[in-house]
Amino acid sequence: LAGRTPEEVVRRYLQKVRNPPEEDCTICMEALAGPSGYKGPGVGGISRAESVGRLSQCGHQYHLQCLVAMYNNGNKDGSLQCPTCKTIYGGPEHPNPGKPFTARGFPRHCYLPDSEKGRLVLKLLLVAWDRRLIFSVGTSSTTGETDTVIWNEVHHKTEFGSNLTGHGYPDSGHLDNVLEELRAQGITEEDCLRD
Numbered sequence: 001l002a003g004r005t006p007e008e009v010v011r012r013y014l015q016k017v018r019n020p021p022e023e024d025c026t027i028c029m030e031a032l033a034g035p036s037g038y039k040g041p042g043v044g045g046i047s048r049a050e051s052v053g054r055l056s057q058c059g060h061q062y063h064l065q066c067l068v069a070m071y072n073n074g075n076k077d078g079s080l081q082c083p084t085c086k087t088i089y090g091g092p093e094h095p096n097p098g099k100p101f102t103a104r105g106f107p108r109h110c111y112l113p114d115s116e117k118g119r120l121v122l123k124l125l126l127v128a129w130d131r132r133l134i135f136s137v138g139t140s141s142t143t144g145e146t147d148t149v150i151w152n153e154v155h156h157k158t159e160f161g162s163n164l165t166g167h168g169y170p171d172s173g174h175l176d177n178v179l180e181e182l183r184a185q186g187i188t189e190e191d192c193l194r195d
């Protein structure tokens, strides 16, 4: 992270928010829909259109300018902690940081029914993808390979028209199971209504 400006560091952990909710930013206590209450130096040039960001894993929203100010007041080590829920961004995420890892069987193709619930699950999976929850790096329970990209806690159907692998259809409980797995990762229907 050497050479990155504080704003660049903070942006790494944020998703865009097109329509800020009618809530206050809990850093400056001003409305998210209005300007940041923070008037300090070094955070000029943030345009109004992108003035609010959502932290990618926990989903809490703040003025970008407030997060930059908070980062500048800390030890500026490239990490950021959500002031609401204390989730840490930029800490070590890989089990063996710096060690190379493999990715097998990509692109992986997955199937959902084209039903109302199937389309809802698809939307929530996109939120999960943005929050980096679909894949992880670890040991594959199928192949035993270490340091490889593996499915994370949310199940996908990779077989269509048969069920030879046990990861196909029919499986009447699948969509409800996935909704439950998504909920366990903090993702609910509200997440796709927010913007």
Ligand code: APR
Binding pocket: 104, 105, 106, 108, 139, 140, 141, 142, 143, 149, 150, 151, 152, 155, 156, 157, 158, 159, 165, 167
């Ligand atoms: N399709 C969907 N999910 C799978 C599959 C599969 N073929 N195999 C395993 N899973 C599920 C497991 O039930 C478990 O919950 O993924 C989770 C992690 O299992 P691992 O075996 O560690 O996953 P990974 O190595 O990523 O996947 C194995 O999945 O999509 C295929 O091509 C991929 O052959 C690979 C297989």
Ligand code: ZN
Binding pocket: 055, 058, 059, 060, 082, 083, 084, 085, 086, 087
């Ligand atoms: Zn948070």
